[in-house]
Amino acid sequence: MMILIHKSHTMIASFVSTLLLLIVGVVNSYPEGDKISSLPGQPRVTFQQYAGYITVDDNHDRALFYYFVEAESNPASKPLVLWLNGGPGCSSVGVGAFVENGPFRPGDNNILLKNDYSWNKEANMLYLESPAGVGFSYSSNKSFYDLVTDEITARDNLIFLERWFAKFPEYAKNDFFITGESYAGHYVPQLAFLVIQSNTTFNVNLKGIALGNPLLDFNVDMNSEADYLWSHGLISDSTYELYNTICNSSQYMRESIDGKISADCARVNNVSSSEISDYVDQYDVTLDVCLSPAKQQVYMLTNQMHATQNVDVCVGDKLVVYLNRKDVQQALHARLVGVTKWSTCSTVLNYDYHNLEIPTLPLLGTFVELGIRVLVYSGDQDSVIPLIGSRFLVNALAKEIGLNTTVPYGVWFQGKQVAGWTQEYGKILSYATIRGASHEAPFSQPARSLVLLQAFLQGKPLSNNI
Amino acid sequence: MMILIHKSHTMIASFVSTLLLLIVGVVNSYPEGDKISSLPGQPRVTFQQYAGYITVDDNHDRALFYYFVEAESNPASKPLVLWLNGGPGCSSVGVGAFVENGPFRPGDNNILLKNDYSWNKEANMLYLESPAGVGFSYSSNKSFYDLVTDEITARDNLIFLERWFAKFPEYAKNDFFITGESYAGHYVPQLAFLVIQSNTTFNVNLKGIALGNPLLDFNVDMNSEADYLWSHGLISDSTYELYNTICNSSQYMRESIDGKISADCARVNNVSSSEISDYVDQYDVTLDVCLSPAKQQVYMLTNQMHATQNVDVCVGDKLVVYLNRKDVQQALHARLVGVTKWSTCSTVLNYDYHNLEIPTLPLLGTFVELGIRVLVYSGDQDSVIPLIGSRFLVNALAKEIGLNTTVPYGVWFQGKQVAGWTQEYGKILSYATIRGASHEAPFSQPARSLVLLQAFLQGKPLSNNI
Numbered sequence: 035m036m037i038l039i040h041k042s043h044t045m046i047a048s049f050v051s052t053l054l055l056l057i058v059g060v061v062n063s064y065p066e067g068d069k070i071s072s073l074p075g076q077p078r079v080t081f082q083q084y085a086g087y088i089t090v091d092d093n094h095d096r097a098l099f100y101y102f103v104e105a106e107s108n109p110a111s112k113p114l115v116l117w118l119n120g121g122p123g124c125s126s127v128g129v130g131a132f133v134e135n136g137p138f139r140p141g142d143n144n145i146l147l148k149n150d151y152s153w154n155k156e157a158n159m160l161y162l163e164s165p166a167g168v169g170f171s172y173s174s175n176k177s178f179y180d181l182v183t184d185e186i187t188a189r190d191n192l193i194f195l196e197r198w199f200a201k202f203p204e205y206a207k208n209d210f211f212i213t214g215e216s217y218a219g220h221y222v223p224q225l226a227f228l229v230i231q232s233n234t235t236f237n238v239n240l241k242g243i244a245l246g247n248p249l250l251d252f253n254v255d256m257n258s259e260a261d262y263l264w265s266h267g268l269i270s271d272s273t274y275e276l277y278n279t280i281c282n283s284s285q286y287m288r289e290s291i292d293g294k295i296s297a298d299c300a301r302v303n304n305v306s307s308s309e310i311s312d313y314v315d316q317y318d319v320t321l322d323v324c325l326s327p328a329k330q331q332v333y334m335l336t337n338q339m340h341a342t343q344n345v346d347v348c349v350g351d352k353l354v355v356y357l358n359r360k361d362v363q364q365a366l367h368a369r370l371v372g373v374t375k376w377s378t379c380s381t382v383l384n385y386d387y388h389n390l391e392i393p394t395l396p397l398l399g400t401f402v403e404l405g406i407r408v409l410v411y412s413g414d415q416d417s418v419i420p421l422i423g424s425r426f427l428v429n430a431l432a433k434e435i436g437l438n439t440t441v442p443y444g445v446w447f448q449g450k451q452v453a454g455w456t457q458e459y460g461k462i463l464s465y466a467t468i469r470g471a472s473h474e475a476p477f478s479q480p481a482r483s484l485v486l487l488q489a490f491l492q493g494k495p496l497s498n499n500i
Numbered sequence: 501m502m503i504l505i506h507k508s509h510t511m512i513a514s515f516v517s518t519l520l521l522l523i524v525g526v527v528n529s530y531p532e533g534d535k536i537s538s539l540p541g542q543p544r545v546t547f548q549q550y551a552g553y554i555t556v557d558d559n560h561d562r563a564l565f566y567y568f569v570e571a572e573s574n575p576a577s578k579p580l581v582l583w584l585n586g587g588p589g590c591s592s593v594g595v596g597a598f599v600e601n602g603p604f605r606p607g608d609n610n611i612l613l614k615n616d617y618s619w620n621k622e623a624n625m626l627y628l629e630s631p632a633g634v635g636f637s638y639s640s641n642k643s644f645y646d647l648v649t650d651e652i653t654a655r656d657n658l659i660f661l662e663r664w665f666a667k668f669p670e671y672a673k674n675d676f677f678i679t680g681e682s683y684a685g686h687y688v689p690q691l692a693f694l695v696i697q698s699n700t701t702f703n704v705n706l707k708g709i710a711l712g713n714p715l716l717d718f719n720v721d722m723n724s725e726a727d728y729l730w731s732h733g734l735i736s737d738s739t740y741e742l743y744n745t746i747c748n749s750s751q752y753m754r755e756s757i758d759g760k761i762s763a764d765c766a767r768v769n770n771v772s773s774s775e776i777s778d779y780v781d782q783y784d785v786t787l788d789v790c791l792s793p794a795k796q797q798v799y800m801l802t803n804q805m806h807a808t809q810n811v812d813v814c815v816g817d818k819l820v821v822y823l824n825r826k827d828v829q830q831a832l833h834a835r836l837v838g839v840t841k842w843s844t845c846s847t848v849l850n851y852d853y854h855n856l857e858i859p860t861l862p863l864l865g866t867f868v869e870l871g872i873r874v875l876v877y878s879g880d881q882d883s884v885i886p887l888i889g890s891r892f893l894v895n896a897l898a899k900e901i902g903l904n905t906t907v908p909y910g911v912w913f914q915g916k917q918v919a920g921w922t923q924e925y926g927k928i929l930s931y932a933t934i935r936g937a938s939h940e941a942p943f944s945q946p947a948r949s950l951v952l953l954q955a956f957l958q959g960k961p962l963s964n965n966i
Binding site: 262264265266267271272308309310311325412414422425442444445451452457469470500 | 731735737738739789810880892911918923
């Protein structure tokens with residue numbers, strides 16, 4: 035049994051490493067096979083990186099891919115942060131690590147650029163592609179993909195964690211945080227709950243969870259969309275009226291999932307889509323969109339790029355090229371199983387979309403009651419899971435579990451400017467917006483996001499002083 | 501009588517210039533005394549600039565200051581655009597010309613930078629400081645400042661125009677547009693209405709008016725504020741609730757104007773102000789604010805400036821320094837009368853704030869019925885006079901006067917990206933948002949604003965093709 039092998043291997047490794055630590059002080063027992071010597075095109079760094087597979091089902095050869103980046107300095111004393119992207123079915127390594135908060139981002143000409151606001155300045159970052167079928171994670175038995183649920187995802191993620199800690203035993207003693215965004219509003223609390231439940235056999239120091247623009251409550255989150263689109267000028271008064279009288283977003287989504295879209299809902303959706311157009315990124319309503327290379331060229335030539343942009347909106351395309359390079363996959367110890375191409379979001383997975391309706395807000399209440407810190411934050415330019423719904427839900431939760439406001443709603447600062455708004459409840463539950471940030475907040479507001487992470491990890495309120 | 505002197509002078513000048521035009525083709529009769537040879541620190545340009553005074557009350561020595569910038573090319577065939585800033589009491593020359601859509605903006609070290617998106621690429625731009633007491637405009641009789649009303653402002657502006665055209669007679673034949681922003685939602689339609697009424701004695705080709713983030717209807721515009729602040733994350737759910745149940749913005753403003761703020765309204769305002777903080781520019785909710793020089797230095801040193809900024813939020817401070825230089829005032833033929841310092845917004849004027857409640861929306865209906873084009877646009881980052889109210893008002897007006905939608909609500913483009921949303925009614929009334937733009941739209945989104953102007957002047961819908 036793989037799990038036993040790992041455990042016994044770990045015990046020995048752990049013993050040896052402890053011994054060595056006593057002797058030389060700076061050695062660890064981590065798997066040499068997973069160590070990344072260098073990623074193609076990467077700048078020089080001093081921290082270690084690992085990537086590879088953890089089998090989560092030995093009988094059916096199902097394995098999850100991870101990318102682990104040690105903290106830039108003093109990794110032993112820094113927390114361990116697991117990061118999960120959403121979808122369901124999108125890659126944490128691709129989006130999270132290489133677009134949002136990892137140490138590198140793909141630049142032009144296939145090189146990697148250093149991210150000055152990488153979260154590994156504050157933590158050891160563990161990116162997990164989950165469930166199998168996402169990114170480089172796979173199941174040799176393809177029938178696994180037929181109907182994957184939140185329950186399956188959480189269970190596989192737990193097994194992953196147990197076995198990952200067996201490979202990296204020293205990290206079991208570090209403060210541990212589970213973070214993620216979007217549909218990770220399901221993944222993160224569900225995994226955290228299993229971690230707590232299994233804490234007799236599997237001992238980690240789970241201190242908190244952080245969720246960015248998360249799906250927590252289907253109706254509230256979905257129906258905030260119309261408010262957001264209307265107030266930000268993306269739809270007209272009359273279309274807003276249609277949402278409020280004919281078919282709201284949750285109804286449309288529910289009908290879509292069931293594959294039976296009513297004429298009313300189709301009509302509202304058509305009018306709305308045509309007003310918003312395909313040329314607006316609904317995950318960041320003010321950000322430019324990535325143009326085709328020909329259009330880009332004209333744009334650059336007329337020198338209009340600088341006027342509105344300070345983030346690379348084309349990074350997603352560069353990412354796909356980069357992670358599909360053979361030398362990159364080799365450096366990452368990644369392989370393509372059952373797919374011909376690495377994709378940002380899975381092309382093989384059939385996720386049970388009815389799971390979108392599973393409420394995860396009550397789980398957050400459970401964590402708070404167990405003394406586990408909970409942070410919900412919103413990139414305020416996202417219309418898909420907008421701040422409106424998340425702010426309401428956190429406030430409602432605080433009321434329900436009887437937490438008082440300890441820091442009233444107000445601004446927080448980063449670099450002498452307002453980085454967003456925050457409210458804290460009972461010093462354990464907090465809500466924050468990140469000003470000017472997209473659904474993928476660390477991508478569009480990296481400096482502000484890093485400050486947010488720092489406060490979260492330290493269990494301190496965000497700074498309300500300039 | 502000054503007006504007669506001007507007129508007779510003009511007749512001769514006009515005759516001479518016509519004669520000269522026949523001979524050399526490129527001469528005009530404009531007042532040599534008002535011609536600007538060059539502004540201190542300005543880059544080389546080929547167009548002409550004029551600045552000076554037009555007396556609007558000969559008996560009381562009341563004079564309005566103007567700055568006139570001829571179009572970059574072919575001024576004779578380009579429209580004439582009058583621009584008015586709001587307040588009431590803020591400077592069109594300072595804010596409009598030197599921060600928003602004029603050819604230059606103050607840079608560091610007292611130099612002027614060229615604005616690549618100056619509106620004089622499309623039009624001859626006339627900036628008027630109005631009423632007397634604003635900017636360089638003055639009344640020697642200080643009692644004029646005691647209670648200035650919309651009626652007085654409009655009447656003085658009309659006299660200004662009549663006498664300005666007498667000084668620049670060739671421009672009487674050009675297409676004429678009156679534009680402005682904010683409280684110019686009063687100034688512009690009220691002046692346009694007088695222009696139309698006086699059209700027997702005073703003949704100009706008024707083709708249209710354009711209003712940016714204008715005050716059109718006190719209740720609707722003021723009460724959009726809470727919706728905007730809430731949906732953009734600047735206030736909490738509970739404070740939004742206070743606005744909706746205890747004291748809305750129009751009530752607070754009304755009480756402020758009357759100098760009797762109720763405890764309820766004071767409370768709502770206090771809570772809201774404390775949530776928003778002093779460190780957010782309510783005229784652009786995502787823009788950074790100008791820091792004190794010491795804080796700026798730290799900010800620049802830590803290299804965080806580029807991450808969030810691409811407009812100079814400190815331009816206002818540079819403007820005050822620039823326009824208070826003696827050599828600049830000399831070059832502009834400006835003088836300080838009754839004040840020791842040029843100010844962005846008047847420090848002497850006592851404007852009748854009850855005038856805020858005068859509805860100007862019906863005037864827009866009158867213009868439309870007379871065949872005069874009306875454009876209302878909103879910088880969508882402004883919480884003070886937000887898009888929410890303006891969009892509603894224009895739509896309501898269209899319904900009331902029976903105009904059908906000719907271009908449905910949808911995106912418009914500039915430089916291959918979505919520049920905002922627009923709706924057009926009956927090919928004569930239109931509404932547009934400028935994406936990512938502040939209350940002073942041409943300041944924060946100059947390229948998009950210039951494209952908007954171009955379409956407006958040409959009477960064409962904004963482009964809905966990429």
